Amino acid sequence: MGIMATTTEEALPPLAPQQLLSLLYLASPSLPIGAFAYSGGLESAIELGWVNDEACLIDWCQGVMGEALGQLDVPVLLRLHRAWQDGDQSAISHWNAFVRANRETRELLFEDEQLGSAMCRLLKGLERLPEWLPERPGFLTLYAATCVNFGIDARQAALTWLWSYLENQVAVACKTIPLGQSKAQQVLMALMPHLEQVLARAERLGDDELGATLPGLAQASAWHETQYSRLFRS
Structure with missing residues (x-):
């Protein structure tokens, strides 16, 4: 069975003003965790010639969101959100470790670890760091905890996570293809x-159905480790 009986065909719950502001805060590129320094393999795909224009970027983002984030990050985020709500430390530790085990390259794991560490420092400074954390908490785990702390619904949190990914990829493309600003906005609107x-x-995914299935992304990420000239850390 999937994590929830509800689907996005139902209306998302209304957001109180403070919840909306909290979502905007978490989605902001200016959130001081350094997400702008990572491309998640896209810089390598551009170097290889796989992504070189607006249409290719749409295909890339759609594929990664559908077969990687949609198969791993998003369903695990939903489970982590519920686990934080329930105070289920065993489930939190399990899904945190599950995500780590599914990061297919050193750089993808490093990105998750570094963003998680930066999020820890930020939450500590804001006095919102959870009293308990699993061993080596990743960014997804801390993001879920923060959304619960802010009173943000799980589906709203997941959509915001996806939007942040998409916005980051478009920003990477603008710097490296390069992609013009008008084309960038067209990509965002299309996706x-x-x-x-x-x-x-x-x-709708069950626990035994989770896992990313994009060998091309893993290859691009692995090759990025030895790419001669690069702007991004992944």
């Missing part, structure tokens, strides 16, 4: 409806 589809699919 916006796809986010809800990714979430709806993720909600």
Whole structure:
């Protein structure tokens, strides 16, 4: 069975003003965790010639969101959100370790670890760091905890996670293809409806169905480790 009986075909719960502001805060590129320094393999894909224009970028983002984030990050985020709500430390530790085990390259794991460490420092400074954390908490685990702390619904949190990923990828493309600003906005608008589809699919997945299935992404990430000239850390 999937994590939830509800789907995004139902109306998302209304957001109180403070919840909306909290979502905008977490989605902001200016959140001081250094996410702008990582491309998640896209810089390598651009170097290899796999992504070189608007259409290729749409295909890349749609594929990664559908077959990687939608199969791993988003369904695990939903489970982590519930576990933090329930105070289920065993489940939190399990899913945190599960995500670590599914990061297919050194750089992808490093990205998750470094963003998690930065999020820890930020939450500590804001006096919102949970009293308990699993061993080596990753960014996804801390993001879920923060959303619960802010009173943000799990599906709203997942859509925000997807939007942050998409916005980051477009920013990477603008710097490295390079992609013009108008084209960048067209990519965002074209993929916006796809986010809800990714979430709806993720909600239906059972525990034994989770896992990313993009060997090309893993290859691009692995090759990035030895790429001669690069702007990003992954």
